[in-house]
Amino acid sequence: xxxxxxxxxxxxxxxxxxxxxxxxxxxxxxxxxxxxxxxxxxxxxxxxxxxxxxxxxxxxxxxxxxxxxxxxxxxxxxxxxxxxxxxxxxxxxxxxxxxxxxxxxxxxxxxxxxxxxxxxxxxxxxxxxxxxxxxxxxxxxxxxxxxxxxxxxxxxxxxxxxxxxxxxxxxxxxxxxxxxxxxxxxxxxxxxxxxxxxxxxxxxxxxxxxxxxxxxxxxxxxxxxxxxxxxxxxxxxxxxxxxxxxxxxxxxxxxxxxxxxxxxxxxxxxxxxxxxxxxxxxxxxxxxxxxxxxxxxxxxxxxxxxxxxxxxxxxxxxxxxxxxxxxxxxxxxxxxxxxxxxxxxxxxxxxxxxxxxxxxxxxxxxxxxxxxxxxxxxxxxxxxxxxxx
Amino acid sequence: xxxxxxxxxxxxxxxxxxxxxxxxxxxxxxxxxxxxxxxxxxxxxxxxxxxxxxxxxxxxxxxxxxxxxxxxxxxxxxxxxxxxxxxxxxxxxxxxxxxxxxxxxxxxxxxxxxxxxxxxxxxxxxxxxxxxxxxxxxxxxxxxxxxxxxxxxxxxxxx
Numbered sequence: 001x002x003x004x005x006x007x008x009x010x011x012x013x014x015x016x017x018x019x020x021x022x023x024x025x026x027x028x029x030x031x032x033x034x035x036x037x038x039x040x041x042x043x044x045x046x047x048x049x050x051x052x053x054x055x056x057x058x059x060x061x062x063x064x065x066x067x068x069x070x071x072x073x074x075x076x077x078x079x080x081x082x083x084x085x086x087x088x089x090x091x092x093x094x095x096x097x098x099x100x101x102x103x104x105x106x107x108x109x110x111x112x113x114x115x116x117x118x119x120x121x122x123x124x125x126x127x128x129x130x131x132x133x134x135x136x137x138x139x140x141x142x143x144x145x146x147x148x149x150x151x152x153x154x155x156x157x158x159x160x161x162x163x164x165x166x167x168x169x170x171x172x173x174x175x176x177x178x179x180x181x182x183x184x185x186x187x188x189x190x191x192x193x194x195x196x197x198x199x200x201x202x203x204x205x206x207x208x209x210x211x212x213x214x215x216x217x218x219x220x221x222x223x224x225x226x227x228x229x230x231x232x233x234x235x236x237x238x239x240x241x242x243x244x245x246x247x248x249x250x251x252x253x254x255x256x257x258x259x260x261x262x263x264x265x266x267x268x269x270x271x272x273x274x275x276x277x278x279x280x281x282x283x284x285x286x287x288x289x290x291x292x293x294x295x296x297x298x299x300x301x302x303x304x305x306x307x308x309x310x311x312x313x314x315x316x317x318x319x320x321x322x323x324x325x326x327x328x329x330x331x332x333x334x335x336x337x338x339x340x341x342x343x344x345x346x347x348x349x350x351x352x353x354x355x356x357x358x359x360x361x362x363x364x365x366x367x368x369x370x371x372x373x374x375x376x377x378x379x380x381x382x383x384x385x386x387x388x389x
Numbered sequence: 390x391x392x393x394x395x396x397x398x399x400x401x402x403x404x405x406x407x408x409x410x411x412x413x414x415x416x417x418x419x420x421x422x423x424x425x426x427x428x429x430x431x432x433x434x435x436x437x438x439x440x441x442x443x444x445x446x447x448x449x450x451x452x453x454x455x456x457x458x459x460x461x462x463x464x465x466x467x468x469x470x471x472x473x474x475x476x477x478x479x480x481x482x483x484x485x486x487x488x489x490x491x492x493x494x495x496x497x498x499x500x501x502x503x504x505x506x507x508x509x510x511x512x513x514x515x516x517x518x519x520x521x522x523x524x525x526x527x528x529x530x531x532x533x534x535x536x537x538x539x540x541x542x543x544x545x546x547x548x
Contacts, residue, residue, distance in 0.1 A: 023547065037545055297394060297413040304412035369541070370402075 014129040018353025022337060026347035033376045034347040035364045038174065040239035040320070042294075045287040048238060048280045055275035062271060066263040067255075068095025068247070069274045075281040076247055084206065085220045086230065088249040094259050095269045099204040099233035099246035104130050105258040106200050106229045106248060107166070111136035115165035120151045121355025122323070123170045124202070128355075137163070142357035145325070148314050149176040153187035160191070166198050169218060172205035175354045175363035176323040177299075177316020179209050182216040189221045198254075199228040204246070205319040207237035207288050210296045215318070219249075226251055229258075234273075236319075237288050238280045243273035295320050298366040298373060305377045306364070309384055320367045323351065327360055328389050337362060343386070344379040391416060392424055396433070399425075401534070403437040442529065442537050452497045452526040453504045455512070456490040458519040467491060470517045479507055490522070501525060 004012070019036065026032045043049075067073065073090035080086040096102040103126060111117060113135030119127045120141045131138040141159045143149045156167065169188075171180040180188070192199060199218060206215040219228040233246025248258060262268075299316065306313055306324045313324035326336045333350035340346050351358025366373060391414040398405050398413060407425075411418045428434040443450035459470050467485050471492060475483045484493045494512075498504040508523050529537050 037547060039545060039547065041543070041545070293394065297398065300415055301409060301413045368543075370398075372543075 010133050010135070014133060015125075017125045019125060019349050022341065022347055022349055022353075025341060029341070029345055032341070032345040032347060033372065033379065035366075035368065035373075035376050036347045036349050037365050037367055038321075039241040039367060040236060040291065041367045041369065042239040042291050044238065044240050044243070044276075045280075045284050047283055047287075048240065048276045051279035052243070052272045052276035055272050060271060060275060064095075064268045064271050064274055066268055067091075067093065067259050068269055069271075069278070072274050072278050072281075073247075075278050076249070079281045080230070080232075080249065084203075084215065084217050086217055086249070087225070088230075092249050092252055092255050094248045094255050094262060095274060096233075096246045096248060096262065097266055097269050098235060098244045099202065099231050100126055101262070101266065101269075102231040102233070102246045102248035102258075103127065103200065103202060105262050106231065106250075106254075107131055107136070108134055108261055109254060109257040110166055110198060112165070114163060116161060116163045117166045117168065118156070118159045118164060118197075119168045119355075120155075120170065122149065122173075122175055122351055122358035122361070123168070123354055124174045125354060127168045127170070127200075136165070139164075140355055140357075142355070143176075143178075144357075145314070145361075149173060149178040149323070150180055150184055151188060153191050156188055156191050160195060160197060164195070164197050166200055167192070168200050168202065170202045172203075172209055172215065172318025174205065174319050175321045175349070175351070175358070177319050177321050179215065179318040180218075181213060182221075185216060185218050185221060189218060189224050192227060193223050197227070199224070201228050201230050203230055203232045205236050206232060208292055208295060208320060209318045210292075210299060211317055229254060234277050234280055237291075238277075238284060239291065240273070240277070240280065243270065243276060245269055245273040245277050295366065298368075298370060301370065302364065302366050302373055302377070305373075309377070309381055310389065311380075311384075320365060322364045322366065323358075323361050324364065325360055326362055329384065329387055330389065331387075333359055333362055339387075340380065340383050344383045346376050346379045346383070395421060395424060396428070399434070399437075403439075440533060440535055440537075444529070445538065449499045450497060451499065451501055451504055452495065452529075454524045454526070455494040455496065455508060456486075456522040456524075457492040457494060457512070458490045458521075459492060460517045460519060461491075462517065470515070473515065474512075477507075477511070490520075 023036055026034050072095055073093040076093050077088045077090060080088060107130045111134045116137045116139045117131045118139045118141050120143050128138045141155060201218050203217055209215045217230055219225045219230050229248055229250035231248050234240040302322050303313055303315055310328045311324035311326060313322050316322050329336050333352055337348055337350045349363040351361030394414055395410055407418045407421050410421045461467050462469050471483050474480055479496050481495045486493045508521055513521055
């Protein structure tokens with residue numbers, strides 16, 4: 001069979017994840033220290049695991065409603081109101097298989113061939129390929145290091161055309177750790193209010209912000225809820241990556257269409273995970289806080305250690321990544337990562353895996369114990385010494 | 390709040406340097422040092438110990454947990470007898486317990502016999518001691534939050 005001819009062109013041309021390449025090499029290497037992982041090192045809090053087990057013991061093994069357990073959707077709405085001042089009802093909420101599915105459903109519900117989707121980069125790798133798969137046009141918007149990798153109103157205005165359908169707003173940001181504060185979101189909202197451009201606000205790291213102010217959702221600003229689809233989930237805040245559970249909240253007509261697509265593709269999110277998630281939202285705010293505090297210690301330690309090595313980084317204020325500049329090494333990102341991997345067995349992810357504007361940077365995850373981070377940093381120090389920098 | 394963080398980090402790894410603690414909490418080295426001095430003075434920090442697996446080190450070491458039922462003294466309660474027990478250098482810890490007995494002791498010695506003799510000759514005859522029950526530790530799997538003899542395994546596949 002000539003599979004190349006049989007496979008859909010759009011699927012064949014989909015941009016593969018640049019993260020995987022390094023993981024695959026690192027996985028085969030003995031004694032390799034990875035700093036690449038994008039999920040919490042914490043186990044799911046016990047109360048949540050127990051709720052999942054109990055749901056199985058009670059034989060709750062059926063499908064749930066397509067949009068998700070009613071009780072869970074109600075809890076999601078209460079949680080979003082309590083934590084982020086967002087006001088949604090259960091019929092504006094769709095429970096999905098991870099935040100990723102919510103992103104997929106949202107883009108598929110909105111984007112027609114030729115529609116432009118503005119993707120501020122560096123960012124998580126999925127928005128671009130999902131957009132192109134729908135026939136949409138991905139419009140990367142290169143964020144600048146001097147702006148702390150935040151989106152500015154001028155940059156947004158310059159990127160909007162009559163074909164712009166959707167803006168992806170991925171903050172707190174993987175890989176840069178940048179967050180958008182309320183005063184930085186307001187000018188963005190002002191630009192959008194004058195248009196018909198919708199926003200996909202990917203807030204999966206919303207609970208992981210550091211410093212004095214909590215995450216602010218663009219949907220909480222005046223006039224923005226009607227043009228925003230908020231995507232969030234349980235993977236990062238509740239350390240529930242393997243449970244595959246996320247959700248989207250937004251204007252009823254959009255959520256209704258997303259639910260229709262979800263009904264055909266997925267049917268419903270995993271039932272056990274949904275029961276567990278009810279407990280996560282009801283009883284586990286303290287667990288989130290204790291994990292966040294631990295990340296914060298590591299974050300501060302790592303930023304300080306990298307700056308001491310001359311790998312300068314602005315202070316990331318969200319997620320669990322640091323995005324240092326590797327300019328000092330004189331190497332392009334890909335080469336830096338390869339050499340570091342082969343000579344010192346430390347795996348970090350090259351910045352361009354998250355968009356061209358990530359060149360000159362690498363992503364380092366601090367979703368590891370301090371001991372692990374210390375070992376890795378000491379190997380990086382040796383590496384830089386041997387490079388003569 | 391940073392103070393609690395410092396104590397938690399030190400409780401996990403007492404060798405964490407002042408510089409590292411300062412970096413982790415966003416404070417200066419001087420501030421951290423002053424806080425630690427204060428904790429030592431106030432006995433919030435009561436020492437810096439190493440978790441040794443003596444069995445692996447090949448050194449003879451026997452540990453025992455001893456449950457004691459005692460008669461509390463009028464006006465002094467359990468404090469007086471507890472203080473007397475704590476004076477024995479062989480005794481590692483003395484805890485007042487709720488439940489079926491009053492005081493719990495942990496102690497160590499070179500052999501079962503040494504500990505048995507200590508209990509028989511020095512603990513039991515003490516005034517106020519009603520009974521003792523000695524439990525010898527056969528193996529330590531986990532202590533003070535640390536798994537003995539095992540490196541934590543990162544099972545995440547998506548590395």
